Amino acid sequence: MSSDLLNALIDGLRVLPSVGPRSARRMALHLLQSNRKGGLNLAEVLSQSMTQIKNCQSCRNFTEQALCSICNDSSRDETQLCVVENPADVDSLELTSGYTGRYFVLMGRLSPLDGLGPYELGMDKLFELIRSQSVKELIIATGTSVEGDATAQYISDQLVNDDIAITRLASGIPSGGDLEALSGNTLKTAFANRQPF
Amino acid sequence: MSSDLLNALIDGLRVLPSVGPRSARRMALHLLQSNRKGGLNLAEVLSQSMTQIKNCQSCRNFTEQALCSICNDSSRDETQLCVVENPADVDSLELTSGYTGRYFVLMGRLSPLDGLGPYELGMDKLFELIRSQSVKELIIATGTSVEGDATAQYISDQLVNDDIAITRLASGIPSGGDLEALSGNTLKTAFANRQPF
Numbered sequence: 001m002s003s004d005l006l007n008a009l010i011d012g013l014r015v016l017p018s019v020g021p022r023s024a025r026r027m028a029l030h031l032l033q034s035n036r037k038g039g040l041n042l043a044e045v046l047s048q049s050m051t052q053i054k055n056c057q058s059c060r061n062f063t064e065q066a067l068c069s070i071c072n073d074s075s076r077d078e079t080q081l082c083v084v085e086n087p088a089d090v091d092s093l094e095l096t097s098g099y100t101g102r103y104f105v106l107m108g109r110l111s112p113l114d115g116l117g118p119y120e121l122g123m124d125k126l127f128e129l130i131r132s133q134s135v136k137e138l139i140i141a142t143g144t145s146v147e148g149d150a151t152a153q154y155i156s157d158q159l160v161n162d163d164i165a166i167t168r169l170a171s172g173i174p175s176g177g178d179l180e181a182l183s184g185n186t187l188k189t190a191f192a193n194r195q196p197f
Numbered sequence: 198m199s200s201d202l203l204n205a206l207i208d209g210l211r212v213l214p215s216v217g218p219r220s221a222r223r224m225a226l227h228l229l230q231s232n233r234k235g236g237l238n239l240a241e242v243l244s245q246s247m248t249q250i251k252n253c254q255s256c257r258n259f260t261e262q263a264l265c266s267i268c269n270d271s272s273r274d275e276t277q278l279c280v281v282e283n284p285a286d287v288d289s290l291e292l293t294s295g296y297t298g299r300y301f302v303l304m305g306r307l308s309p310l311d312g313l314g315p316y317e318l319g320m321d322k323l324f325e326l327i328r329s330q331s332v333k334e335l336i337i338a339t340g341t342s343v344e345g346d347a348t349a350q351y352i353s354d355q356l357v358n359d360d361i362a363i364t365r366l367a368s369g370i371p372s373g374g375d376l377e378a379l380s381g382n383t384l385k386t387a388f389a390n391r392q393p394f
Contacts, residue, residue: 003250005249043241
């Protein structure tokens with residue numbers, strides 16, 4: 001482009017996931033032509049977020065406080081702890097599940113090739129939390145990918161001598177699903193886990 | 198989300214074109230989890246761009262200087278002026294056309310319903326530029342939409358008494374195109390504008 005600063009902006013926008021050179025240029029020109037105020041506001045919250053958002057000292061979810069709003073909420077049930085991979089999973093469960101316990105956010109799943117081991121996922125904090133508090137049920141809500149399964153297995157193996165119930169979200173046919181559209185693995189799992197009707 | 202600041206960031210990202218709530222959340226979490234440095238850099242260039250990038254005093258293209266790099270380049274041919282709708286069009290022409298003259302960027306096209314008339318497109322500056330400098334050929338490179346055609350027609354009508362050549366980019370079959378894939382209008386124009394072989 002004709003302006004070095006504009007080129008820097010286009011390059012800068014490419015840190016956003018799935019934004020290539022063409023989308024970045026479109027975004028930059030859109031902001032310059034029709035929404036400079038929105039662009040300035042974005043710059044401000046982005047700068048604040050990158051510097052002020054840390055991990056909750058208890059559950060590792062993102063928060064700008066020492067403890068996130070869920071960990072700070074004394075009405076939540078301390079006897080249930082739900083382990084999820086990502087902050088977005090907490091949101092999804094909060095919106096739909098009616099769950100009233102606490103969470104622990106791994107911020108990933110075991111993936112040695114990406115350098116993500118038990119330490120990087122804060123598992124020491126997870127086990128400390130379980131043992132220091134009155135957790136009676138640990139709900140493992142990791143995904144059903146190979147890594148998600150391995151993460152669930154690892155957590156459950158480490159707690160084999162602890163006196164807590166460990167559960168995992170049900171696997172099976174998604175609601176509204178036709179059998180013919182499912183992957184072989186989904187169908188196999190659903191068949192193996194069939195329930196009394 | 199668990200954090201007000203994170204919610205503000207997700208809202209803030211939605212000023213970007215074609216970014217909905219889900220993409221905005223994915224972008225925010227991606228930056229927080231794996232690229233805070235990139236996020237901070239983006240905040241910085243965004244803030245600088247929104248405040249420092251203005252329109253070039255001569256051609257209206259975006260620049261942080263008084264004159265853009267093309268208008269500042271004394272080796273460019275002052276006798277040719279190419280009118281385009283958007284800054285992106287200047288880039289495309291620079292990359293491909295071998296054109297060595299100057300540009301004028303309308304930053305839009307005539308569209309009365311959107312409040313874009315001759316004044317908003319800086320046409321007074323365009324005509325002043327043509328009359329005060331030694332422009333011999335005006336190349337109209339607006340798009341071939343109805344508005345692009347109307348914009349081209351308007352400019353050419355205003356210059357009917359000026360002693361300059363006015364040309365427009367050729368319309369016809371795009372390179373590598375099959376006839377059956379073209380719109381009726383494209384084919385009609387290409388047929389009407391047929392050239393000696």
